Amino acid sequence: MTAHHLRETFGQIFRVLGAVLLRDMRTRFGRTHLGYLIAIAWPFTHLVVLVGARTVLNKLAPLGTEPAVFYATGVLPYILCLYPARMMAMAVVQNRPLLQFRIVTPAILIFGRAILESLNSIVVFLLLLLGLRLFDVEFAPDDWPGLAQGILVAVYLGVGIGFFGTLCYSLIGFPAILAIILILVGLYLTSGALLPITFFPAWALDVLLYNPLFHCVEWIRSAYYGLDSFYLDKFFVVGTASVFISLGLLGERLLRGRLL
Numbered sequence: 001m002t003a004h005h006l007r008e009t010f011g012q013i014f015r016v017l018g019a020v021l022l023r024d025m026r027t028r029f030g031r032t033h034l035g036y037l038i039a040i041a042w043p044f045t046h047l048v049v050l051v052g053a054r055t056v057l058n059k060l061a062p063l064g065t066e067p068a069v070f071y072a073t074g075v076l077p078y079i080l081c082l083y084p085a086r087m088m089a090m091a092v093v094q095n096r097p098l099l100q101f102r103i104v105t106p107a108i109l110i111f112g113r114a115i116l117e118s119l120n121s122i123v124v125f126l127l128l129l130l131g132l133r134l135f136d137v138e139f140a141p142d143d144w145p146g147l148a149q150g151i152l153v154a155v156y157l158g159v160g161i162g163f164f165g166t167l168c169y170s171l172i173g174f175p176a177i178l179a180i181i182l183i184l185v186g187l188y189l190t191s192g193a194l195l196p197i198t199f200f201p202a203w204a205l206d207v208l209l210y211n212p213l214f215h216c217v218e219w220i221r222s223a224y225y226g227l228d229s230f231y232l233d234k235f236f237v238v239g240t241a242s243v244f245i246s247l248g249l250l251g252e253r254l255l256r257g258r259l260l
Contacts, residue, residue, distance in 0.1 A: 016103055020112035025097065033186055043122045048131065050075045054194065063196045063225060068137045072128065073224055074158045074193030077216035079124065080151065081158035082184045084117035088162025089169045100129055107252055110166055114159045121155045146223035153237055154216040160241030163248025187213040197231060205231065212240045 025036045054071040064071050091113035098104045132139040139258060141147040161180065168176035191213040197205060208214045208231075215237040 003195070012103070013108070017108055017112050020095065020098065020104070020108060021116055023098070024112060024116055039087075039120055040123055040127070043079050043120070043125050044099075047072075047075055047079045047124065047128060063221075066137060068132060068135075069139055069224060070196075070221075071194070072132070072139065073221045074191070074217050075188075076128065077150070077154040077213060077220060078123065078184070078188040078191070078193060080121045080154040081161070081213060081216065082181070083186075084114070084121060084155060084158035085118050085161035085165055085180050085184060086177060088113045088159065089165030089180060091162075092166060093169065106166075107249075110163065110252065114162065117162070118155050118159060121158070122151075125151055141223040142226045143223040146222060150216060150220035150223060153219060153234075153241070154213075157212055157216060157237060157241040160244035160248075164244040164251075165248075167248050167251030167255065170251075175197075184213070187211050190214070191217050193217050209233065209236075212237045213236075 025039075028036055028039050051068060051072045054075075055068045058071075060067065091109050092099075092106050095109045095113075097104070098109065110142065129139055159185075165176060165180050168179070190208060190211055191201070192208060193213075197208070197218070200208065214231075215233055218232040219234065219237070249260055
């Protein structure tokens with residue numbers, strides 16, 4: 001295969017991927033690009049409600065001086081993980097008419113949704129920064145690179161679960177979406193998002209170490225509070241997400257007939 005042929009092949013793939021992205025944005029909620037704003041407003045509203053409720057109920061921060069910062073750093077990884085995972089699982093079924101075109105494959109639909117949900121997550125994070133700034137809440141971290149890494153890893157985990165969720169959805173249908181939501185809610189409640197890890201007994205911490213969302217929370221909080229978390233295992237959370245992606249890609253290859 002010549003270099004010219006490779007460029008043409010990849011160029012065609014990127015053009016198809018771009019077309020899939022634009023269609024997904026236009027048809028997610030309604031038939032106009034304005035409906036896409038709901039895809040941003042939905043997770044952002046969810047984030048604001050959870051952070052706002054915890055801040056109102058708890059005037060004193062369990063860690064640091066600003067309760068909104070503590071709860072935002074705990075809830076944010078959950079939101080950045082939940083929505084990509086849930087929406088990616090439905091990528092193929094929501095765009096199934098496109099599979100009538102031979103050039104469009106389930107993998108392109110999944111990758112397109114992964115890119116779109118990743119961009120959505122970044123926008124939600126930026127809106128959170130802007131919103132807290134408007135309310136005079138100082139949300140700037142001590143370690144910006146560490147925060148960026150934590151955000152990207154949380155999104156990566158959500159994308160990984162989404163890849164695997166696509167496979168599950170092709171096998172059992174809507175119950176897969178319900179299972180993803182319930183599992184992620186359980187991970188959120190046991191991630192230390194609402195309480196600092198110093199509040200947990202040793203035996204509970206031993207269990208939490210197997211929760212990838214726990215490590216996302218610790219990663220982001222370490223950027224704010226200047227503490228090197230003894231329990232943070234960066235390799236574990238990245239490895240977990242990578243395993244989910246690998247299983248999803250393998251399943252797409254083996255079960256492509258079920259996805260079409």
